[in-house]
Amino acid sequence: MNAMLKDAANRLDPPLAARGLGHGYEGATVLRGIDLDVAAGSVLGLIGRNGAGKSTLLRALLGLLEPTTGEARVFGKAALAMDDGIRQRIAYVPQQPEALAWLTVAQMFDYLGRFYPRWNHAFARDTLARWQLPANKLLGKLSPGERQRVELVRALASEPQLLVLDEPAAALDPVARRELLREIALRACEAGITVVFSTHIVSDLERVASDIAFLHLGRLLLHCPVDDTKERYARLWLPARLGPHAPASTLGRRSHADGSVSVVIERDAHGRWPDEAAQPGVRLDVLGLEDLFVEIAE
Numbered sequence: 001m002n003a004m005l006k007d008a009a010n011r012l013d014p015p016l017a018a019r020g021l022g023h024g025y026e027g028a029t030v031l032r033g034i035d036l037d038v039a040a041g042s043v044l045g046l047i048g049r050n051g052a053g054k055s056t057l058l059r060a061l062l063g064l065l066e067p068t069t070g071e072a073r074v075f076g077k078a079a080l081a082m083d084d085g086i087r088q089r090i091a092y093v094p095q096q097p098e099a100l101a102w103l104t105v106a107q108m109f110d111y112l113g114r115f116y117p118r119w120n121h122a123f124a125r126d127t128l129a130r131w132q133l134p135a136n137k138l139l140g141k142l143s144p145g146e147r148q149r150v151e152l153v154r155a156l157a158s159e160p161q162l163l164v165l166d167e168p169a170a171a172l173d174p175v176a177r178r179e180l181l182r183e184i185a186l187r188a189c190e191a192g193i194t195v196v197f198s199t200h201i202v203s204d205l206e207r208v209a210s211d212i213a214f215l216h217l218g219r220l221l222l223h224c225p226v227d228d229t230k231e232r233y234a235r236l237w238l239p240a241r242l243g244p245h246a247p248a249s250t251l252g253r254r255s256h257a258d259g260s261v262s263v264v265i266e267r268d269a270h271g272r273w274p275d276e277a278a279q280p281g282v283r284l285d286v287l288g289l290e291d292l293f294v295e296i297a298e
């Protein structure tokens with residue numbers, strides 16, 4: 001989508017937005033005050049450790065669960081009060097799709113196709129064939145990977161403007177993962193759709209996402225363009241004598257058995273590292289996305 005169209009779309013109705021979104025289960029807080037704006041035409045990769053709250057966040061953003069605090073909005077409307085017009089613009093694939101297990105793949109597509117005015121029968125048929133998925137098999141008898149791919153075809157066939165995928169690659173083999181990533185990139189690039197997907201696979205995220213959101217201990221620690229993370233973060237090792245002078249870090253600080261300290265630092269607005277990085281005996285390792293993830297989340 002060109003920049004002017006994206007700007008106009010965002011001003012009108014950003015595909016997804018959250019303000020102060022919080023949620024918990026059985027007294028345990030999982031999301032804390034999440035503020036998030038997902039720009040039209042962006043591909044946002046949501047990353048975080050097991051149990052970080054990614055699925056919960058995606059469900060809260062889509063109004064599939066009621067947050068304990070805050071609000072989510074989808075195309076400018078309250079997520080908990082979406083009408084059919086908005087629902088038809090969204091496709092969501094949960095982590096473990098289970099619905100309609102007694103139908104065959106073709107029957108499910110036939111059934112769901114009636115609810116979507118833009119349902120693309122030719123795409124559904126051709127992609128099932130291209131991805132070698134059995135149209136006449138019961139959904140309940142598909143392998144987890146086959147089931148996940150069928151759900152992806154289902155989601156794409158509805159020609160959504162917003163596609164939300166909860167760990168879409170979890171059960172996929174490397175070939176299927178490539179096919180999925182290609183499809184996401186194609187849709188985002190050619191049709192300008194907005195995609196949000198959660199993942200643990202950093203390389204997938206780097207390959208296809210325009211933006212990254214990093215969820216840790218219920219908070220969004222980072223939300224920025226993927227390109228902005230390149231060469232921007234580093235691990236700073238300070239020997240024991242300098243440990244007390246380690247720069248403050250919201251991204252991670254560790255004390256080691258020998259008294260040394262490591263902190264995750266970032267460049268300032270002028271691209272400079274904190275002054276402490278220049279002290280003798282201090283080591284600086286620039287972090288790629290995967291190392292940054294491990295460093296923050298460990």
Ligand SMILES: Nc1ncnc2c1ncn2[C@@H]1O[C@H](COP(=O)(O)OP(=O)(O)OP(=O)(O)O)[C@@H](O)[C@H]1O
Nearest residue numbers: 025026030048049050051052053054055056057095
């Ligand atoms: N229905 C529920 N009832 C109680 N606790 C829940 C429920 N759903 C999720 N949780 C808990 O909330 C936390 C966040 O779960 P969630 O599924 O959102 O994490 P996630 O980041 O998607 O994890 P994963 O990467 O393993 O899929 C976990 O500790 C989980 O045990």
